[in-house]
Amino acid sequence: MDPDLRIGILSNCIGVALLFGVASAMHLTLLAAVALAINWVVFVVHAMPQNSEKFFDATGSITYLCLVGFALASSHTHGVRQIVDALLVTMWCMRLGSFLLARILRDGKDSRFDELKKTNVRFLGIWTIQSVWCSFVASPALVVITSSVGATALAPLDFVGWGMWLMGFVFEVVADKQKEWFRDDPGNKGRFITSGLWAYSRHPNYFGEITMWVGVCISSSGCFHGFEWLAWLSPLTTWVLLLKVSGVPALEAKGQQTWGEDPAYNWYLEHTPCIIPATKRPPAFQATDYVAIVA
Numbered sequence: 509m510d511p512d513l514r515i516g517i518l519s520n521c522i523g524v525a526l527l528f529g530v531a532s533a534m535h536l537t538l539l540a541a542v543a544l545a546i547n548w549v550v551f552v553v554h555a556m557p558q559n560s561e562k563f564f565d566a567t568g569s570i571t572y573l574c575l576v577g578f579a580l581a582s583s584h585t586h587g588v589r590q591i592v593d594a595l596l597v598t599m600w601c602m603r604l605g606s607f608l609l610a611r612i613l614r615d616g617k618d619s620r621f622d623e624l625k626k627t628n629v630r631f632l633g634i635w636t637i638q639s640v641w642c643s644f645v646a647s648p649a650l651v652v653i654t655s656s657v658g659a660t661a662l663a664p665l666d667f668v669g670w671g672m673w674l675m676g677f678v679f680e681v682v683a684d685k686q687k688e689w690f691r692d693d694p695g696n697k698g699r700f701i702t703s704g705l706w707a708y709s710r711h712p713n714y715f716g717e718i719t720m721w722v723g724v725c726i727s728s729s730g731c732f733h734g735f736e737w738l739a740w741l742s743p744l745t746t747w748v749l750l751l752k753v754s755g756v757p758a759l760e761a762k763g764q765q766t767w768g769e770d771p772a773y774n775w776y777l778e779h780t781p782c783i784i785p786a787t788k789r790p791p792a793f794q795a796t797d798y799v800a801i802v803a
Contacts, residue, residue: 512627519633527640533735536643536650538582539575543639546571551635556628564638569605571642572597579653587659589666589727593649596673596724607684645721645746648728648739657731669727673720679705680716687713700767702776708785710776711759714750715783721746756782 524544531540550567554560576594583590643650652658686704690696705712721743732739750756760777767773772793779790 510627512630516627516629516631516633520629520636523633523636523640527636527643530647530738530741531643534647534651534738535736536647536654539578539650539654540639540643542574542578543571543643544636546574547635547639548632551632555631555635559631561634564634565608566605567635568638568642569601569608571639572601572605572646575642575646575650576653579650583654583658585656585659588662589660589731590653590658592666592670593652593658593724593728596670596720597646597649600677600720603681641745641749644741646742648721648725648742651736651739652728652731655731655736657733658728660731663730665730666727669723669725669729672723672726674723676716676719676721676723678716679719680713683713683716700763700773700776702780705785707789708780710780710782711750711756712785714755715785717750718743718746718783751783 527540527544528537531537547567550563554563576597580586580590580594683705686706687701690701690703709715725740725742728739763773775793780786
């Protein structure tokens with residue numbers, strides 16, 4: 509069997525099994541079906557015939573919005589906690605979705621998908637995995653929105669979690685903006701960013717992303733019962749995807765290809781934390797110090 513076909517079959521089967529297995533345990537089966545349907549429809553209507561990933565990220569945002577909308581529509585209660593959690597997910601996905609859509613419209617394509625589009629079955633697997641990602645990441649908010657417990661009185665955990673979400677949101681927005689401004693400066697062409705938040709972390713936007721979902725889980729934890737604690741898969745899924753799958757590995761591999769021979773870049777890698785920001789700015793690059801280290 510062709511390796512790409514085998515990978516495609518496995519990714520789809522494992523993805524569907526994970527999606528409905530976890531969703532069923534948390535009583536979110538219908539919402540899981542919605543997530544899968546949206547991604548498969550976009551794949552069949554546009555992605556497969558055009559062999560294009562152009563609307564992949566936008567579809568992810570639409571999936572989040574639909575999940576929240578369906579959850580609110582199916583809920584018999586609409587307490588403060590439920591509304592706030594719905595708003596947090598909506599704000600996050602609209603900001604990130606518009607940012608990613610603008611990026612691909614500007615760049616024309618996403619090179620990460622080149623290898624994944626060799627067969628339709630393997631390409632479909634990415635859309636299946638996206639439905640799993642959306643369902644897992646949104647699950648703490650979905651559990652709260654669809655449960656009557658979600659409408660109970662607010663507790664200290666709610667404010668702690670919402671405060672953490674706000675910190676993560678601001679961190680991600682600022683980091684993305686700083687990188688955008690850096691790239692828009694013609695004088696920075698061919699250079700890598702080490703200013704602003706990027707001086708303290710190599711991926712400060714990812715730190716913000718993970719922090720937001722930890723915050724949502726903390727605010728939702730008072731409503732979890734039994735297998736609903738699986739909602740903590742939300743920040744774990746985000747961490748795995750960003751650090752092990754599509755985020756850090758791809759970006760740092762590209763960085764090595766571009767600046768791997770640059771001592772300043774290697775110094776930056778050695779002295780700057782990957783995700784969790786340093787409490788103080790790491791030392792600036794000094795050529796003499798670097799030579800002493802590698803000597």
